Amino acid sequence: MRKLIVSTWMTLDGVFDAESMGQWFNPYDSRARQEYIRDGILAADAILFGRKTYEMLAPYWSSMKNNEMGVAAKLNSVEKYVVSTTLKTAAWENSTIISNNMEQEIARLKQQPGKEIQIEGSATLVQSLAAAGLIDEYRFLVHPVMMGNGKRFFGDGMHSGLQLVDSQQLDKGVMLLCYQSV
Template sequence: MRKLVVSEWLALDGVFDSNTMDQWFHPFESDERAAYIQEGVLTSDIFLFGRVTYEMLAPIWSQAKNNEMGIVDKMNSMAKYVVSSEPLNIPWENTTRLQGNLLEEVSRLKQEPGQDIRIAGSATLVHSLMPSGLIDEYRFLVHPILMGNGKRFFKEGKGASRLQLIHTETLSKGVVLLCYQPNKPDTPVNTL
């Protein structure tokens, strides 16, 4: 059975806006961070995207041919499922548009043998899956900068979701990896 892993890159205040990555993401580049990103892709065999994230990434990665960052060959060959009510305008090898019942489709993919299913970006998709109990893990790569404004991953009005911290790691330049699992109803909550 596969795990469904949400993998996000954020500024400390939750900004994950791709238009401002030159301010909150690129200045914190390091070999450690690159190795973490590479490992995440190499331990997955399905990407699940919302349409906006897919249409942002497809033109870049589908045209890369020199296995940049050690992940391009894997990204181009792995299955990609896109949740979209609209047709996809940008082709990317091994892409399928999910049009049926999202929860049933994701549950079916999780039941198949294989590596992790990875969601990157795609905040609207993640928010729609959170109440379903299908998400197994959240991995946040938090960068030490407060942007003050920009598109935030978590929006107001979504309600509380309790998470259990399962792993932390400090990378160079102050970047922190925070890994959480959703609290199961019978899991005691550690309150410090």
């Protein structure tokens, strides 16, 4: 049975907005953070996306042919699932659209042999799956800045009991916080 693991990067106040990454993500780059991100992606048996995240990442990574950043080959070859009721095609190699019975389909994917299904970003999807009790673990890279506004990872009404299972301080004050669902 595989674990469903949320992997996301955010600010201290929960902003994970891609449009503002130049302010909160880029200034805190370090070798340790790059290695953590790379190792996490390489550990995935499959990746699950919401439609918006998929549409943002697919054109960029599918054009990479020289294993850029040490992860392009993995991202292009791993099984990818995109949850969407509006997406009609998923052209990124090894992509499958889940448009019906999302919770049942993801529970079925978790039952398959392997280690990890990772959800990259995809806050709306995460909120639905958390409410259904399907998330096993959350891995947050928290950057030491508060944006005050922007798209937040945690939506109103999101509630989940969590147990801290690991924490590490990376360079430049970035914290890795790993929680399991209780």
